Amino acid sequence: MLFLTATLNQSEDILNLIRNSGTPIRGRTVASHEEFSQTVRESRWDAVVVDPGLDNIEYRTLLKQLSHLQLDIPLILIPAKVTAKLQDTALNEGAAAVIAADHGPSLMHTLINEVRHLRDRHQIRKLQILLSEAEKRSETLLQHSEEPFAYIQEGIHVYANPAYLKLFGAKDADELDGMPVLDMVAAESQTVLKELLKTTDTVQSPEIRFVSVSGDDSFAFALINMVLALSGSPQGCGEIAAKATLVRDLFTLLQVGTERLQRAV
Structure with a gap:
């Protein structure tokens, strides 16, 4: 002092x-x-x-x-x-x-x-630095992953890695930016996905039929490691706590199990 x-x-x-x-x-x-x-x-x-x-x-x-x-x-x-x-x-x-x-x-x-x-x-400040570094590492891993990943916020695509874009036939991220995930789900599977999006648990989904961005192709597979966002916003917590909670809760992570991919005949 x-x-x-x-x-x-x-x-x-x-x-x-x-x-x-x-x-x-x-x-x-x-x-x-x-x-x-x-x-x-x-x-x-x-x-x-x-x-x-x-x-x-x-x-x-x-x-x-x-x-x-x-x-x-x-x-x-x-x-x-x-x-x-x-x-x-x-x-x-x-x-x-x-x-x-x-x-x-x-x-x-x-x-x-x-x-x-x-x-x-x-x-x-130390936590903010660690958080920033973790976000950068996560982004790098997602960008270079051969597995398709997408972040879904309130049912809307906010991020998709290159493998995910390729899977759904999108030329670039702009094609999916702001697109509701239900627009890429066949009508018979939409109810199943809606129910999954309501849960706060980590779940493995039943088989869901998706369609490509162009609508010319359809295929079915199960989602694996589907980490779903908690509803609501953090209350009564400090700035860094709020930021940390947003990183954890803001997004739904859909990891598509390509090894289980079954193309429709």
Whole structure:
């Protein structure tokens, strides 16, 4: 934790409050904007605690320095007295909190919570990177797979790999983009597929008769590893949780078992 306070004793008092709560923490005090800029470049800090009453320190400049360096570090002001004007202005300009310096318990809980929130944000960013990498790997695998795959959203094609396009006689993805999957199913099999699309379980379907994009060819086969989307949307969850759920729930994955393909005579 990085401090810009009037005395070292003030910084130590705050650190001791946090340590006494069972939270291990280290701290350092800096005395100028230049030293602050150098210090945040050299080490990783969980929070910045600033006394806005210091003559040589301007908290707005500190916020600008953090923004310029693209550093996500919460800045907490600890004035001798909190006024509504200072609180509103500081929060609007990007400060994480404004707590009176003599409100020890409130300051301790605020700092602990801000550190926890910062670490949560770091974890979210890591998950976002992992999610992006997983999506890229999945797309590469699908594109190069010899097995036909398609993503179906609410009964509409939103993605089909080259093998799937070839199977149904489509020249390119644009031919299937936005096409209802039922348009490619023979009339006698549509009821069966509709029932399958209502389930939320992983199922193996009975034989379904499909038709090619042109309508000139028809064939029957069972769908294997048919992973169906859950209905509804995620409620009451954070941004990364919502995004992760969308990746899992938004699509229906149809993997066509070509080895079981039976062309109609």
